[in-house]
Amino acid sequence: METFQSLLAKKLSDALAAAGLPDAGELTPATDQRFGDYQTNAALVLGKQRGENPRELAEKIIGHLNVGDLCEPPVVAGPGFINFTLRPGAIAEKTARILGDERLGVVETESPRRIVIDFGSPNVAKPMHVGHIRSTVLGDALARIATFLGHEVIRDNHIGDWGTQFGMVIYGWKNLLDQRALQQDPLAEIVRIYKETNALATSDPQVREACRRELVKLQGGDKENIDIWNECVAFSMQDFEHVYELLDIHYDIQCGESFYNDRLPGVVERLLKSGIAEISEGAVVVFFRDIPELADKPCIIRKRDGGFNYATTDIATIDYRLDDLKADSVWYVVGAPQTLHFKQIFEIARQQGYRADLRHITFGSILGEDRKLMKTRSGENVPLRGLLEEACRRARKIIDEKNPDLSEAEKIDVAQKIGIGAVKYADLSQYRMTDYVFSWEKMLSLQGNTAPYLQNAYVRIRSIFRKAGESWHRHPADEQVGWKPMPLQLGDSAEINLAKRLCQFAEIVPHVLNDFRPNILANYLFEVANSFHTFYEACPVLKSEEPVRGSRLALCDLTAKVLYRGLDLLGIKVPEKM
């Protein structure tokens, strides 16, 4: 199904051709309601190119525009914009058709790709903390949206389950472990011994050396150390799974760093053989002499002591994803501090001849109330699990106040949907590059541009349908077999605005992936909820007469569907009551 935007873009293109003009400019939603619904700057661009008067060009283009079925007659405005205002009849017709479409008008991509999305990636022997929210929630939302648009998505959890920290964990396990504490709260005890060993190692060179030896034994396949490592990984995975269950985020594969161990020597060997890497000061290093930006920033892929580091692992990971998984594209949802690292390994991939689309999707840092960076290794981080449980507790408290009549089971379910939704939405509704100030109040506030506001709009609609009778009892997720689009009656400006908004869903969703910005979708959904509330105040639904009543119910129905689907694409659930 074509969107208004794509329909008008085609008509514009036709008109330009008919006028003997080249394609130029773009057709976009109007920047302001006063300018109608859509606008094009084609005449401005052409005027500049050809040294002609833009307003005269605009008139000429309008003379060839054939949009009477969609719009009022287009008008020239300002320096030479052409403005389009949709006719209510066209909006009503489109709205009805979207209502009958399972995809709500969103067309699948014409060039589906296989995309590996690398997100989350917590470290073993450390609990997940607030710093993991952004990558996890953002990556999941992008995966959902890409899937909906017709791409084949592989969600990969690149767990940090290998590396020098295990020297310390194993040393601590052998020397500091408290068995009783391990049984009570395994991960907490592992974290404790890791932290204590870390402290010892910084002050005592002998401990540091002992940790290094444990690491070498682990890497050499020592049975005792491998067993300890396995246990630590298992305990950590249990903790991760609990968080993923709460978040309702699930992976297709979880190939952690250790998965690539036996591939590392081959990677280094191949890069040396092909001349991409060379030996420098005893280490194996890749230099980027031809790239000014990286010229003085070499990348070490084998340390002087023969050990591999995470650059080696990431190169092996790219090989695996492209050669074995046959990915066309890999998206790394990883914080901005690693920008240089990814530039390096992407460049190495390019030098090896890979032509896949590799993207580092960065995001800002999580800051504390003091506006300083929350440190990963400080040990003072807020555990993610506790944070999510706290969110649910706070949501529960509000539900108890606002809606005490719900059953206990409903309260538990609703509190989880609201609490988790609030945390996710807080992240997804803002531009990913800006730093995020962590704040309980901000995250859990149920006022304003928040998940609960959107959920409430949905709940109100569901409440209307509960009262409307049997024939309207379909759930928005249910299939609609045999739905016949019926003409809507759009009279009130609140109805027209809401309908236009709903038609834009198909324009917004694909746009999110242009720059990996779910906040565009979040803001759109907020506008939908806002338009709905305005409509809800201005236009009685159940009390109005047919055919207006049916038309308004249809509008409510589509609003519920758009909110349900839109929030689902963000990984946020909606309750039926709240």
Added chain:
RNA sequence: GCGCCCGUAGCUCAACUGGAUAGAGCAUCUGACUACGGAUCAGAAGGUUGGUGGUUCGAAUCCUCCCGGGCGCGCCA
């Protein structure tokens, strides 16, 4: 020192990638409750987009130089 990112209303953030008079939400003020769920709605107030110079029909957006903040820069991940 070099490189990357950021600076928008008192606060938290938008602005569909160069479009018209820069928009929301909190907070503040004024209205609307015998309510299709008020977790709402209508309205007011709030700005030299850090500063400067430039590019052009047009700049928060692009280029220059300053100011301020964050992050990174050979054997950690």
